[in-house]
Amino acid sequence: MNNLQLKQLLKQYFGYSEFKKGQIEIIKSLLANNSTLGILPTGTGKSLCYQLTGKIIRKPVLIISPLLSLMNDQVEQLKYSGEKKVVALTSELSYNEKDFILNNIASYSFIYVSPEMLKNDKVALQLSKIDIGLLVVDEAHCISQWGPDFRPDYLRIKNFRKLLHCPLTLALTATATSEVAHDIQVNLFDSSETSHVIRYSVDRPNIFLAVHESPSSTEKNMYLIELISQLNGPGLIYFSSKKQADRISEMIRIKTNLRAASYHADLSVMNRYTIQHQFMENQLDIVCATSAFGMGINKQDVRYVIHYHLPSDLSSYVQEIGRAGRDGKRSIAVLLYSKTDIGLQQQLSIDSLPDDFDIDNFNTASELDDPSSTDRVLQYYFDQNIKTDKIKAIFSKRRKEKLEKLNVLLRYITNDGCRRKYLLKYFRESVIPEHNEKCCQLRGEELKLNEFKFEKKKYKEDSLVNYKVILESFFKT
Amino acid sequence: MNDDKWLLFFSDTQPRRHAVIRQVLSNKRTVSSLYWGMQYHILDWLNVEPELDEKQFDLQIDNLCEKGYLAATSKGLILSAAGIIQKKDYQKKSYIITEPSLFQHIDEKQWLELLPLLIQVISELSYHNHRYYVVGSSIRAQLFFKNWYQNIANKNDLASSLKQLLKLFLEHLPQEQSNIFMALFSGHETIGKTTEQVATMLPKFSHEDVVSLWRDLSMQFAFFLLEGDSNFRRLVVPLSTKEKLSKSALITYQLFNDNLSIEQIAEKRRLRVSTIKEHLLESAILRDDFVYHRLITTDDYSIMTSTFIGETIDWDYKQLDDHIEFFKFRLFQIERSKRIE
Ligand SMILES: [Zn+2]
Numbered sequence: 125m126n127n128l129q130l131k132q133l134l135k136q137y138f139g140y141s142e143f144k145k146g147q148i149e150i151i152k153s154l155l156a157n158n159s160t161l162g163i164l165p166t167g168t169g170k171s172l173c174y175q176l177t178g179k180i181i182r183k184p185v186l187i188i189s190p191l192l193s194l195m196n197d198q199v200e201q202l203k204y205s206g207e208k209k210v211v212a213l214t215s216e217l218s219y220n221e222k223d224f225i226l227n228n229i230a231s232y233s234f235i236y237v238s239p240e241m242l243k244n245d246k247v248a249l250q251l252s253k254i255d256i257g258l259l260v261v262d263e264a265h266c267i268s269q270w271g272p273d274f275r276p277d278y279l280r281i282k283n284f285r286k287l288l289h290c291p292l293t294l295a296l297t298a299t300a301t302s303e304v305a306h307d308i309q310v311n312l313f314d315s316s317e318t319s320h321v322i323r324y325s326v327d328r329p330n331i332f333l334a335v336h337e338s339p340s341s342t343e344k345n346m347y348l349i350e351l352i353s354q355l356n357g358p359g360l361i362y363f364s365s366k367k368q369a370d371r372i373s374e375m376i377r378i379k380t381n382l383r384a385a386s387y388h389a390d391l392s393v394m395n396r397y398t399i400q401h402q403f404m405e406n407q408l409d410i411v412c413a414t415s416a417f418g419m420g421i422n423k424q425d426v427r428y429v430i431h432y433h434l435p436s437d438l439s440s441y442v443q444e445i446g447r448a449g450r451d452g453k454r455s456i457a458v459l460l461y462s463k464t465d466i467g468l469q470q471q472l473s474i475d476s477l478p479d480d481f482d483i484d485n486f487n488t489a490s491e492l493d494d495p496s497s498t499d500r501v502l503q504y505y506f507d508q509n510i511k512t513d514k515i516k517a518i519f520s521k522r523r524k525e526k527l528e529k530l531n532v533l534l535r536y537i538t539n540d541g542c543r544r545k546y547l548l549k550y551f552r553e554s555v556i557p558e559h560n561e562k563c564c565q566l567r568g569e570e571l572k573l574n575e576f577k578f579e580k581k582k583y584k585e586d587s588l589v590n591y592k593v594i595l596e597s598f599f600k601t
Numbered sequence: 602m603n604d605d606k607w608l609l610f611f612s613d614t615q616p617r618r619h620a621v622i623r624q625v626l627s628n629k630r631t632v633s634s635l636y637w638g639m640q641y642h643i644l645d646w647l648n649v650e651p652e653l654d655e656k657q658f659d660l661q662i663d664n665l666c667e668k669g670y671l672a673a674t675s676k677g678l679i680l681s682a683a684g685i686i687q688k689k690d691y692q693k694k695s696y697i698i699t700e701p702s703l704f705q706h707i708d709e710k711q712w713l714e715l716l717p718l719l720i721q722v723i724s725e726l727s728y729h730n731h732r733y734y735v736v737g738s739s740i741r742a743q744l745f746f747k748n749w750y751q752n753i754a755n756k757n758d759l760a761s762s763l764k765q766l767l768k769l770f771l772e773h774l775p776q777e778q779s780n781i782f783m784a785l786f787s788g789h790e791t792i793g794k795t796t797e798q799v800a801t802m803l804p805k806f807s808h809e810d811v812v813s814l815w816r817d818l819s820m821q822f823a824f825f826l827l828e829g830d831s832n833f834r835r836l837v838v839p840l841s842t843k844e845k846l847s848k849s850a851l852i853t854y855q856l857f858n859d860n861l862s863i864e865q866i867a868e869k870r871r872l873r874v875s876t877i878k879e880h881l882l883e884s885a886i887l888r889d890d891f892v893y894h895r896l897i898t899t900d901d902y903s904i905m906t907s908t909f910i911g912e913t914i915d916w917d918y919k920q921l922d923d924h925i926e927f928f929k930f931r932l933f934q935i936e937r938s939k940r941i942e
Pocket of ligand 1: 545563565
C-alpha cells in the first residue's frame with residue numbers, strides 16, 4: 125500500500141488529512157508483517173498507528189495497556205470515530221461483566237486489556253481462541269526489569285504472546301534509552317524473531333523552551349499571574365500536588381479574567397469529563413493538572429505548558445511539554461523553578477522508594493491491590509527468590525539513579541548553553557539544530573513574549589440558565 | 602469542607618455522640634452504633650457519608666472544639682452555647698440533604714454515574730446524533746446502562762418521557778435548585794458545569810452545598826422514577842433495595858420469624874448465640890414488625906415495667922439486679938423507645 129492510499133484511508137476513517145511524523149513508517153512496517161518497536165514522543169499520535177492498521181487488516185487488535193484512565197480515553201476516542209466494537213477488560217469490571225465480555229470476545233475489533241488481567245486463566249483462554257491480527261504493547265518500557273517503571277505483570281506478555289502463536293506485534297513507548305529498547309526486545313520476542321525499531325526525535329522545534337528562577341513562592345505566584353495574563357492560550361500548568369493545583373487555579377480565577385480549573389485524581393469522573401471537554405471546546409483557558417494524572421485528551425492547539433513544580437525527570441518533562449503545539453504552531457514551555465522545589469521532588473520520587481528497613485520487614489503475604497506499587501515490585505523480587513541483599517542493592521542503585529536524574533534535570537535549568545541542545549544530547553540524538561532566537565531562552569536572558577502574546581478577550585459573565593431552557597435544548601421532541 | 606456540618610448531629614445534653622455519629626454516617630454497623638443512632642434519632646443518616654475517613658473526621662471534630670463550638674465534658678462532647686448558635690446559622694445558610702434515608706436504599710455510587718449517562722444518551726438520541734464523547738463514567742456503569750437500553754422496545758418515546766419526568770420532578774423544587782441541578786449535566790452540544798464552577802457563580806452556595814444538592818436531588822429523582830412506571834424505573838430497580846438489615850442479620854431474622862429459637866438458629870447457621878442475639882437486636886432496631894413477646898415473657902414485662910420510669914435513654918440496667926439478662930433489657934428498651942416515637 126502506498127502513501128497516497130494510506131492517506132485516503134486516514135481521511136476516511138479518522139478525518140485527518142496528514143500523518144504525523146513516524147506514523148506512516150510504523151503502519152507500513154506493520155503492513156509488511158514486521159513486528160515493530162516504535163519509540164515516539166508523546167503527542168505524535170501513537171494510538172493512531174494501531175487503530176488504522178487494525179481497520180486495514182480487518183482482524184481484531186489486542187492492546188495491553190497499564191493505565192486505566194488512558195485506556196478509557198482511547199476507548200472513547202475510538203467510539204467517537206465510529207468504531208463501536210471496542211471494549212476494555214479491566215479489574216474495574218465485576219465478575220459477571222467480565223464473563224459477558226469474554227463470552228462475546230470474538231465480536232470486538234479492538235480489545236484493551238490491563239496487564240494484570242493476563243493472570244486470569246479464562247481471559248488467556250478466550251483470547252487465545254480468536255485470530256488476533258495485531259498485538260500492541262503500550263508503555264512497553266514497563267517491561268524493563270531493572271527500570272524505574274517496571275511492572276512485573278509485563279513479564280507475562282512473552283508467554284502469553286506464544287499462547288497466541290506469536291501474532292504481529294507493535295511495542296510502543298515514548299522514551300527509551302538503547303538499553304531499555306534492548307530489554308523490551310529480549311523480554312517480548314524470541315531470539316529467532318527479528319523486529320524493526322523505529323525511533324523518532326524527541327525534539328519539538330515549534331516549542332520554545334524557557335525557565336524562570338524564583339527567589340520565593342510569592343514571587344513565583346506573581347510571575348505566574350504576569351505570565352499567563354500575557355500568554356496566548358489555551359494553556360496547561362503542571363503541579364506535583366493536588367492541593368497546589370486547586371489553590372493556584374483559584375488564585376488565577378480571582379486575579380485574572382481567565383477561565384481556569386484544576387484537574388486531578390480527586391475529581392469525580394463526571395467533573396473530570398466536564399473539565400476535559402470544556403478545555404477541548406475552548407470553554408476553559410487554563411487547566412491546572414497534576415503530572416501524575418495526565419489528561420488523555422488529544423487537544424491540538426495547546427499554546428503553552430508551564431511547570432509550577434519540578435517534573436520528576438527530563439523524560440517526563442519532554443513528555444509533558446509535548447502536550448503543547450501538537451498542531452505544529454509556535455508554542456512555549458516555561459519551567460518555573462525555586463530552590464525549595466528540589467526538596468519536594470526529592471520527597472516524591474526518592475523518599476518513596478523502600479529502604480533497607482522496609483525491605484527487611486516486607487510482608488510477602490499481604491494482599492496488594494495497586495499493580496503499579498513498589499510493594500508489587502518487591503513482591504515480585506521475593507517471588508523470584510532474589511536474596512534480600514540483592515534487592516537492597518537494586519533499590520539503592522535505583523535511588524542513585526533517581527538522584528542522578530534529578531541532577532540532570534537541575535542542570536537543564538542551570539546550564540548556560542542552549543537548552544534544546546542539552547536536552548537532545550541527553551537523549552543521545554545525532555542531529556542537534558543550531559541555537560537561534562526562536563529556539564530557547566538562555567540562562568540570564570530576559571524572556572521575550574512578543575510572539576506568544578495574545579489580544580485581550582472579554583468574556584461575558586457566566587450565569588445559570590433556567591432549567592426549562594436546558595430541558596428544551598437537551599431533548600428535541 | 603465545612604466542619605460545621607457535623608454540629609447538626611451533636612446535642613447540648615447528650616455527650617456520647619461523637620463515635621456514634623461517625624459510625625452511623627459511614628454505615629459501620631454494630632448493635633451499639635445502631636442502638637445509640639436510634640436513641641439520638643440520626644439513623645436516617647445511615648450511609649450518607651460512606652467514604653468518611655475516621656482520622657479526617659476526628660481532626661474536624663478537634664477543630665470544632667478549638668473554635669469553642671463543642672465543649673468537652675467528662676463523658677464526652679456536647680454543643681456549647683456558641684455551638685448552638687453556629688448550628689442554627691449553618692442550618693439557615695447551608696444546603697442540607699432533605700432525604701437522607703434514600704442513601705440506605707439506592708446504590709448512590711452507581712446511580713450518580715448512570716444518571717448523567719442517561720441524560721446525555723437520551724439527549725443525543727433525540728437529535729439522532731451518534732458521534733459524541735460519552736460522559737465520564739466507569740465501563741461498569743456503561744455496560745449496565747447498555748443492558749438496560751438494549752431491552753427497551755420503543756426508543757422513540759424515551760426523550761419526551763424523560764423530559765416530562767424531569768419537568769414534573771423539578772417543578773416542585775425552588776427554581777434556583779432546579780437550575781443548579783440541570784446545569785451539572787451534559788447533553789447535546791452542551792457541556793455541563795462542574796460543581797465548583799456552579800458554586801463560584803452563586804454567592805449563596807458553597808461548593809459543598811452544590812455537591813449536597815446534587816447528591817440529594819439525584820437520589821430523590823431515582824426514588825421518583827422508582828415510584829412511577831416509566832421505562833426508567835427498570836434502570837433504578839436493580840440499584841435499589843427496601844431491606845434495611847444486613848444480609849446475615851436478615852437470614853437470622855427470617856429464621857426467627859419461622860419460629861426457630863435463638864439456639865436453633867445458632868446451630869443451623871453455625872454461629873455463636875451472641876452473634877444471633879446481635880442480629881435480633883439489629884432487626885428490632887431497624888424493622889417495625891419485630892415480635893418482642895417471643896423473647897420477653899409476661900413476667901419480664903411486669904418486672905421491667907414496674908422498675909423503669911422516665912426516658913428510656915436514662916434507664917440503668919443495674920436496677921434489675923441481674924434478674925433479667927441484658928439482651929432482654931435492651932430489647933425492651935428498643936420497644937419502648939419506638940413506641941414513644
Ligand atoms: Zn537554544
